[in-house]
Amino acid sequence: METVIKTHELTKRYGDFIAANAISLEVYKGEIFGFLGANGAGKTTAMRMLCGLSTPSSGSAEIAGYDIYRQTEQVKKNIGYMSQKFSLYEDLTVMENIRFFGGIYGLGSKDIRLKGQALIKQLGLESEEKKLVGSLPLGWKQKLAFSVAILHSPKIVFLDEPTGGVDPLTRRQFWDLIYEAADRGITIFVTTHYMDEAEYCGRLSIMVDGNVKALDTPSALKEQYHATSMDDVFYELARGAKRSE
């Protein structure tokens, strides 16, 4: 099995405060990996290091085969990123967003044109191509944001609470997209506060106070903690947390 994320004792300190403490994990190609934790557990800090946006204090990590200290630019070219808070520009049109993000991810203009048109066709957005993204229904925006994040065929896509506040139907349609992308071999690294979504992951980790406290498949974790749902597992692990956001 090909490993696309590999970290060894990855640590980030801010002064005396250890935001992320000696995180070691491996994520495989095509896997849906859930990255869970309470508010303030250190998820965002860890994710920023994995995306090449923040330099670790110690430890090592390779993302898509690139070192996160020396090769941050290659790391960024080989990943996609999407969050609920920041995904697309509402006052740019559908096509303008595709051009903008395609450019950011380093695609050439011809490539952007071809891939952009294919994408619009695939999503059935032909008549919306020149409309502002802000005027699209939320479900469409999400689909578009996700598709744009994987437009450059990255090895890994990082999804930071991609479904927060979204209605239950749209939330499930979004997970259909995630399954499809994983099926095509794109690795999914996703955070969520919805515990039913944790069950959709192949494996997941739960962070508490900067440490990865548990890492396994949902069913193995439930067995280990004698729990009937991931909600119970999470509660068992996170209620002892000392710090919050």
Added chain:
Amino acid sequence: MMEAIVLDHITKTYGKEKIPAVNDVSLTVKSGELFGLIGPDGAGKTSIFRMLTTLLLPDKGSASVNGHDIVRDYRQIRNTVGYMPGKFSLYQDLSVEENLKFFATVFGTTVEKNYDLIREIYVQIEPFRKRRAGKLSGGMKQKLALCCALIHQPEVLFLDEPTTGVDPVSRKEFWEMLQRIKKKNITIMVSTPYMDEASQCDRIALIQHGNILSVETPSAVIRAYPQQLYAIRSEDIYKLMKSLRSNPLVDSCHSFGEYLHITLSEQGMRAEAALLAGLAAEGHGNVVLKEIIPGIEDCFIRLLKN
């Protein structure tokens, strides 16, 4: 008084938008009730809160809070309600205790006089009373905002998405706090996008695109589910989902954690047997099918599709 909040055919449309943010909404909240507005982003929850707290005028319809009209009697309403907006709205550069004192003074009261009401919540942030509100953690900000909304002993408390983006453990704690506040005879209207929180409310309104889909007790919403619901899984859930969605025996199919929730086009044992036989023939291994009681989220999805 029996009715704490009344909305009577309230409509609100913003600017040149064609679709109203709140569309002809009527509902009644009883005094002392814990009432939930359950719906996703953009459903119109915040607009309803802002009209009821007299911060926004409706285009059509009327509404009252504790018998006070939201347009005519806005001063009385402002004195008797507490409002915790979705966005953190305290003074970031005042300390915890300064914020609390400020809100008490604005309402012509003192922290000491109503301390009993907030004690259980305030003791958790008291160690940080000298810290600026802007420097607090998310969970502590939320607790301080709740204290500030309660310090004048309001009759009605409005909480707009107090648990959005909050982890499951803190969410549970927050609802425990609300149950204790309710015991002090304060009417609470709270909104949330998390369907699993609905069961904590006495009654809930399911809302989408400005329209009320249903106003009921959580158990009545569940009882109204018209079909038998099943949970099903197999060793390859993605393959199973694709197969079920194109199966004419299956009426609906949605993922729910490790299971898929499905309804069948026909009811009864025979339909179940036919489904299982078909799946076995397609080569799905370890198929588990069981009858289940729907949750609020199942009900919401069904209402969305109608």
